[in-house]
Amino acid sequence: MSPDFLSDLPKLFTFYNILLWGEAALTTLLLSAVGCIIGMIVGFVLAIARQSRRRALIPARILSGLFVEIVRRVPFLITLMLFFFGAQVLGFDLAPLTIALIATSVISTAFVSEIIRGGLETLKPAQLEAAAVMNFTPLQTLRLVSIPQALPIVIPPIFGYFVLFIKDTALASQVGVLELTQAGKIMTTKGHSAFLVYAVVLALYFIVSYPLARLGGYLENRLVLSRHS
Amino acid sequence: MSFLDIHDLGARYGSLRVLDGIDLSVEQGEVVSLIGPSGSGKSTLLKVITGLMKPDRGRVTLAGAAVDYSNRKSLKAARDRLAIVFQQYNLFGNMTVLRNVTVAPTTIKKRNRRQVEEKARELLDRVGLGDKLHVYPDQLSGGQQQRVAIARALCLEPEILLLDEVTSALDPERVSEVLDTIRLLAKDNIAMLIVSHEMSFVRDVSHRIAFMADGRVQEIGSPEQIFDNPQTDRTRDFVGRISRVGH
Ligand SMILES: Nc1ncnc2c1ncn2[C@@H]1O[C@H](COP(=O)(O)OP(=O)(O)OP(=O)(O)O)[C@@H](O)[C@H]1O
Ligand SMILES: [Mg+2]
Numbered sequence: 001m002s003p004d005f006l007s008d009l010p011k012l013f014t015f016y017n018i019l020l021w022g023e024a025a026l027t028t029l030l031l032s033a034v035g036c037i038i039g040m041i042v043g044f045v046l047a048i049a050r051q052s053r054r055r056a057l058i059p060a061r062i063l064s065g066l067f068v069e070i071v072r073r074v075p076f077l078i079t080l081m082l083f084f085f086g087a088q089v090l091g092f093d094l095a096p097l098t099i100a101l102i103a104t105s106v107i108s109t110a111f112v113s114e115i116i117r118g119g120l121e122t123l124k125p126a127q128l129e130a131a132a133v134m135n136f137t138p139l140q141t142l143r144l145v146s147i148p149q150a151l152p153i154v155i156p157p158i159f160g161y162f163v164l165f166i167k168d169t170a171l172a173s174q175v176g177v178l179e180l181t182q183a184g185k186i187m188t189t190k191g192h193s194a195f196l197v198y199a200v201v202l203a204l205y206f207i208v209s210y211p212l213a214r215l216g217g218y219l220e221n222r223l224v225l226s227r228h229s
Numbered sequence: 230m231s232f233l234d235i236h237d238l239g240a241r242y243g244s245l246r247v248l249d250g251i252d253l254s255v256e257q258g259e260v261v262s263l264i265g266p267s268g269s270g271k272s273t274l275l276k277v278i279t280g281l282m283k284p285d286r287g288r289v290t291l292a293g294a295a296v297d298y299s300n301r302k303s304l305k306a307a308r309d310r311l312a313i314v315f316q317q318y319n320l321f322g323n324m325t326v327l328r329n330v331t332v333a334p335t336t337i338k339k340r341n342r343r344q345v346e347e348k349a350r351e352l353l354d355r356v357g358l359g360d361k362l363h364v365y366p367d368q369l370s371g372g373q374q375q376r377v378a379i380a381r382a383l384c385l386e387p388e389i390l391l392l393d394e395v396t397s398a399l400d401p402e403r404v405s406e407v408l409d410t411i412r413l414l415a416k417d418n419i420a421m422l423i424v425s426h427e428m429s430f431v432r433d434v435s436h437r438i439a440f441m442a443d444g445r446v447q448e449i450g451s452p453e454q455i456f457d458n459p460q461t462d463r464t465r466d467f468v469g470r471i472s473r474v475g476h
Pocket of ligand 2: 271272273393
């Protein structure tokens, strides 16, 4: 008949286990969503700061450049550990989830910022000169010229990165946050079939990340198609 | 005082001195053309006038006000009075033809949207692009983009119009049409500073012509003076050479 491990399946979904899976999936979703949203907003601001030529913004330019270059070069786990133990040393009493949220947001900010900067750099300076001579303010130039042209270019790589990023939130399990990977570990130590447990984890990761990939595809189509409709 | 008055203007790219004491003036309603060899700094002069490049000496006065290029307010006031058509058109790639023409008058100058649009349609019609209003720049030929850029500049209703080689990307039949449009405007009170290699056009349309070389205006005078009776050897050389080449 059916292999042995399948008889274990119902036990994986007792009431309490469903609560555990649900909490874990929501935590993974939360880490991903917060990371993506903060990453887009702050990453965008940093990208603007990095390409600004204003003299008053030189310190911001240097700092954001340093931030992006350092964070992108350090393994995620190290960044996470630095925040975790840094918080302890400095006496901040933060929940592991809070620390994980901050660390993953910092990481995605650095990566997204770099993608956006690359997108802005593909713009022809001549268009920016035309805008300047017509008295566009720097913000108007961004809103009317730069962003509309950079967006279709950066959306695909940003969402491509987000799909990878969701997997990286698994690292939060290293500081004891109950997200999907951690839930898998807990279930296996409870004696459930490890194969089955991680099959469920896989399915849940897919369920969390699939809508994001679809959203990315949708935005990409809309942005590219709306231009020539 | 002249509408545009340039005195002892200097500018350089790093150690390369491109403008070395430019003296030039354009009266209200006057059309002045700049001719000179390639690399003589004609485009650079327009860049400095429009504030895209800082001068390192001299002074520019526009409509009676000295332009302080390191003062944002002063620069903004100057830019409000002028429009430029660049050698490479520089249209906004994310906007339709119509939007390219209307965006600055409506969004920046806050003019009435309907009136601006009406004017934009009329201008685009006049440069032969009435059927391309909703097309994007990358779907247009170079000459068509050039004409959109001209319409965009005219729609700003500038007091002075700067044109950099606007005829170079146009096919021969189009040149006359676009020039007619510009000439029609030349009858208005608009001042123009035109950079061109098209000697027959320059001769036709200009009140005065300035010959530029070595970062200075070597000679300035009526079209008859510059083409038929140049006062300096450099001008005679240049005009002789360029008319032998054709046109
Ligand atoms: N961005 C730049 N950086 C450095 N040098 C430049 C730059 N732009 C122009 N130059 C140099 O400045 C000089 C003047 O250039 P400019 O474009 O003003 O000439 P031009 O008279 O407009 O020539 P053309 O008739 O070919 O358009 C040239 O020697 C050119 O090589
Ligand atoms: Mg030039």
